Amino acid sequence: MQEQRKYIHGQWSSRWAFILVSTGAAVGLGNIWKFSYEMGERGGAVFVMVYLLCVAFIGVPLLMSEILMGRHGRRNLLSTMRNLAEESGLSRHWDLFGWSMIVGSLLILSFYSVIAGWSMAYIFRVGSGIFSGQDAEFSEQVFANLVSSPEIMLAWHTIFMCISMVVVSLGVRSGLEKTVVILTPMLLILLLIMVGYAISTEGFSEAVTYMFKPDWSVLAEPGAFSEVVMPAVGHAFFTLSLGMGSIMIYGSYLSEKISIAKTSMVIAGLDTAVALLAGLAIYPLVFTYGLDPASGPGLLFITLPVAFGQIPLGELLGTLFFILVMIAAWSSGISLLEPTVNLLIERFNHTRLKATLFTGSLVWMLGIFTVLSFNHWKFEFNFLGQHRDTGIFDILDVLITNIMLPLHALIIAVFVGWMMKRTLCKEELHLREGFLFKMWHVTIRYVTPVGIVLFFLSAFFG
Ligand code: TRP
Numbered sequence: 001m002q003e004q005r006k007y008i009h010g011q012w013s014s015r016w017a018f019i020l021v022s023t024g025a026a027v028g029l030g031n032i033w034k035f036s037y038e039m040g041e042r043g044g045a046v047f048v049m050v051y052l053l054c055v056a057f058i059g060v061p062l063l064m065s066e067i068l069m070g071r072h073g074r075r076n077l078l079s080t081m082r083n084l085a086e087e088s089g090l091s092r093h094w095d096l097f098g099w100s101m102i103v104g105s106l107l108i109l110s111f112y113s114v115i116a117g118w119s120m121a122y123i124f125r126v127g128s129g130i131f132s133g134q135d136a137e138f139s140e141q142v143f144a145n146l147v148s149s150p151e152i153m154l155a156w157h158t159i160f161m162c163i164s165m166v167v168v169s170l171g172v173r174s175g176l177e178k179t180v181v182i183l184t185p186m187l188l189i190l191l192l193i194m195v196g197y198a199i200s201t202e203g204f205s206e207a208v209t210y211m212f213k214p215d216w217s218v219l220a221e222p223g224a225f226s227e228v229v230m231p232a233v234g235h236a237f238f239t240l241s242l243g244m245g246s247i248m249i250y251g252s253y254l255s256e257k258i259s260i261a262k263t264s265m266v267i268a269g270l271d272t273a274v275a276l277l278a279g280l281a282i283y284p285l286v287f288t289y290g291l292d293p294a295s296g297p298g299l300l301f302i303t304l305p306v307a308f309g310q311i312p313l314g315e316l317l318g319t320l321f322f323i324l325v326m327i328a329a330w331s332s333g334i335s336l337l338e339p340t341v342n343l344l345i346e347r348f349n350h351t352r353l354k355a356t357l358f359t360g361s362l363v364w365m366l367g368i369f370t371v372l373s374f375n376h377w378k379f380e381f382n383f384l385g386q387h388r389d390t391g392i393f394d395i396l397d398v399l400i401t402n403i404m405l406p407l408h409a410l411i412i413a414v415f416v417g418w419m420m421k422r423t424l425c426k427e428e429l430h431l432r433e434g435f436l437f438k439m440w441h442v443t444i445r446y447v448t449p450v451g452i453v454l455f456f457l458s459a460f461f462g
Contacts (some may be wrong), residue, residue, distance in 0.1 A: 003254035007310050010172025015258045017251065019266050021331075025246050026271040027187065028332030029115055030239040032278040032325050038235060039279060040286075040293030042228045045214035049278075050229055055272055058451060061443040062242050062409055063264040070251025071260070074444040076343040077101055077245045088419045095151045097411055101245035102340050104404050106359070107334035108244060110366035111396050113164070115215065116158025116329035118301055119322050121146055121184045131309030136291060136302070139309075143302045147374035154371050161364045164333040168341055169356040172253055177339065180331045184267070190324040191274065194281035199315060203287030204280075210287070211279050211281040225458055226385045231316075233455055234401035239271055243408030245339035261440070274328075279320075285311075297390075300325070321400035325352050337363070370396070384459055402459070412450040417445035 012018045039047050073080025077098035085094035125142060127129075146152060167175045198204060218224060241247050251260075282300070285307035286293055295302055308318030337359055344355035369377075373393035380389040383402070388394035416425060422441065431437035 010253050011251050011255060012177055012250075013173060015241055015255075015285070016145040018179060019263055019270075020184045020255050021180045021335075022241075022247060022250050022263075022267045023174055023270045024184045024331030024333070025241045025250060025335030026239065026267055026423070027274045028239075028241075028328045029112060029119075029325070030235070030332070031271065031275040032113060032118070032282075032328060034235065035239065035275045036279055036282045037295070037299040039211070039232055040299055041296060043209045043215070043218040043224075044293070045212055046216065046218045047228055047232050048276075049214050050232035051236050051239075052272065053203040054179060054233050055240065055268055057443065058233075058409070058448050059236050059240045059242065060264055060268045061440050061448060062237075062412060063240055063268055064260050064429065064440060065245040065412050065444055066242060067251035067254065067260045067264060068425060070248035071254050071256070072424070072428050073227045074252045075250060077339055078343060078347060082247065084415070084420065087424075088417055088421065094415075096246070097408075097415075098343075100345060100404075101243070101248070101408065102114045104334045104400065104408065105244040105246060105339050106363055106366065107396055108400055109333060109363045111332060111393055112329065112336065113160045113363065113367050114153060114157045114370040114393075115297075116155055118146065119325040119329060120160060121156050122301060122305070123319055123326065126305055126308055126322055127315060129315050131305040131318070132315070134306065134309045134387040136306050139302050139306045140298075142305070143298050146301075150371050150375055153374070154368070157323060157367045157371060158364065160329070160333065161360050161367070164337055165329060165356050165360040167330075167334050167338045168360075171207065171211065171352055176334055180334070183327045183331045187324055187327050188274070189321055189325075191277050191281060194317065194321055194324070195277050197311075198281045198284040200285045201288040201311075203284040203289075206287040207280060207283035207357070210283060210293070221271050223385050229292070229456070230384075230402055230459055234405050237405040237409050238401055239275060240268060241335060241406050243412065244336070244456055246335040248390055249342055250335065254459075258269065261431060261436060264431060270436075272331055283400065369393075404453055406452050410449055413444050413448040413452070417441065417449065 012021065026337045062175070069084060070080065073083050075083065078095040081098040082092050082095040084093060098252055130142070131139065140367060167179045169175065198207070237243055282304060283293070285291075289310060291303035291306060293299070303319060304321070308314035308321070311317065337356065340359045341352065341355045344350045344358060345352055350358070369392040373391040377391050378389070379391045380387070381394070381400045386398070388398065425441070426433065426437055429437065429440070431440070
């Protein structure tokens with residue numbers, strides 16, 4: 001019998017609670033806002049296929065690894081990294097990786113919160129009926145008005161940070177679990193209603209073709225690697241919430257009895273299903289109303305309201321839709337706050353309230369950079385052949401999606417595959433020396449690291 005480990009911090013009440021909170025963390029703006037506009041800008045079905053392959057072959061094994069590390073360490077990110085490293089006979093300085101995850105999660109939340117703020121602003125814009133019968137030009141104007149007004153964006157960013165802080169300050173079970181266990185199913189239901197509507201539109205079959213029938217010749221075009229493959233790989237990490245400690249800390253609250261392998265597949269499956277469903281809810285409207293799939297980060301906010309302005313019950317559907325986006329963002333925002341809050345509580349003995357207030361205020365301040373990226377501080381730059389035009393917001397996106405996420409994924413794969421003891425991994429995963437375990441181990445040891453190294457090599461040396 002394995003000795004019952006002592007719980008030094010909170011614990012989820014059940015396997016389903018863990019699945020729902022982790023799915024809540026995974027499903028977010030990434031699935032609805034980022035996935036839909038990236039797909040539109042980056043070759044449709046080809047982007048989707050590369051992303052699906054990455055989720056299956058790199059994402060799931062990594063998800064298992066991150067949960068495994070979290071549950072085995074059962075501590076804040078720094079102590080977890082230090083303990084795991086010491087146990088494997090490595091330097092204590094592995095806690096630097098813990099710091100890197102903390103920094104990454106706060107940077108992500110800083111822009112995430114601003115975009116979540118847009119979706120909250122749109123609940124009221126769409127709900128008030130101003131889009132009724134309007135065209136794309138009007139919609140562009142509404143969006144431009146929003147992003148050119150730092151005050152309004154700042155106000156919504158503030159509100160989003162506050163609601164996330166309230167949940168986190170209430171703690172693991174009474175805050176995070178209680179809230180997200182309601183939010184995630186609600187989101188799924190709202191999404192199904194939206195898809196149900198989309199099926200009845202003319203653009204549905206065109207959307208299905210667009211999303212699922214890849215035109216592989218796209219990959220032969222010059223720049224396809226940096227324009228299509230790189231973002232798709234980064235997106236797979238982003239959408240599963242990998243590499244920044246969200247999943248590691250949630251794993252640390254998971255009971256030993258639960259199977260990590262099965263749970264990870266359920267989470268990745270639900271996350272992918274939501275992304276595809278979101279695509280199926282959005283793209284039929286884009287095609288039915290002749291809107292442009294490649295309109296960038298504004299896609300959700302510029303094109304969709306036009307469609308909502310045309311259709312029967314559009315105000316209601318539109319309001320529901322942006323509520324859904326907000327809910328999705330909310331349960332993810334929480335997961336980005338928790339690693340730092342937990343660290344401050346365990347390492348620096350702060351109360352949960354104080355830790356949350358401190359972390360939230362820090363992220364709020366960082367968010368000001370994103371707020372200003374769309375107006376006063378807007379500038380353009382090129383990164384490895386990608387043209388970017390929204391200043392610091394885009395620098396953050398490049399830094400996170402193209403550099404930090406793949407790098408952290410590589411570190412996790414090498415750590416779990418090469419540094420941690422094989423038997424320990426097997427025990428923690430509750431797997432026998434069978435096919436499943438061997439597959440996982442070979443993937444995490446060879447496939448993932450080699451894949452990511454090739455990814456970096458081709459990115460930086462063409
Ligand atoms: N996965 C979330 C989304 O798709 C965002 C997110 C939450 C995240 N926690 C994360 C992304 C940790 C990267 C790392 O919206």
